[in-house]
């Protein structure tokens with residue numbers, strides 16, 4: 001086959017044209033990992049194998065539950081955050097989490113009556129009755145908002161990244177937008193914590209308060225990855241749904257937040273400190 005002209009990568013393949021240059025984006029149609037790698041992704045609930053059906057519904061219920069729970073946690077700070085800018089970002093975060101909850105419920109809707117029953121239950125959940133501990137704790141202080149969005153939202157990002165290009169097409173395609181919105185949340189969280197730690201009372205609280213918030217939320221964030229030897233997480237990988245085991249994802253997270261926290265002049269407690277799920 002004659003080689004076409006134009007720029008080439010180091011390996012000699014043509015550099016794909018961007019959309020702007022009149023190129024196209026090729027969607028990934030095949031399952032990329034797990035026992036069905038190479039087979040076409042599942043695009044409707046009817047195509048999803050029975051063992052994956054159950055797990056996918058369970059994962060979407062947990063996902064939606066965290067989104068709706070965090071709205072309840074943020075709500076009191078919409079008109080109590082220290083600055084006007086902080087209040088505006090709080091409002092944006094609440095709107096984003098509502099959209100993420102809706103997104104997860106749209107996937108549940110694919111699963112007919114069973115999915116709808118789950119949505120009805122999710123919408124009736126009161127504060128303090130959610131699946132994960134991190135989402136049953138109140139934001140008593142503004143430093144809680146900072147540490148929660150810095151650590152807990154960041155774990156959420158790892159969970160979403162684990163779904164990127166997964167074997168269920170509608171879920172895979174929902175990831176890029178959700179990830180870009182979450183990026184704002186965790187950048188905001190890091191900035192709030194940094195300001196509390198460094199600005200010493202000119203903004204809100206002081207370094208000791210920021211450190212207390214780190215000690216409170218970091219263990220709950222680590223717990224969110226789940227048990228280290230989870231059979232479910234191995235199954236999710238085999239089904240092409242998740243990319244990493246719980247322990248792999250937790251390790252990557254620790255590697256990321258350690259320098260970030262130290263740069264604020266704060267310290268992370270040891271990874272086994274105050275843990276509920278190991």
Ligand SMILES: [Fe+2]
Pocket residue numbers: 067096097100156182
């Ligand atoms: Fe979210």
Ligand SMILES: [Fe+2]
Pocket residue numbers: 097153156182185
């Ligand atoms: Fe978020």
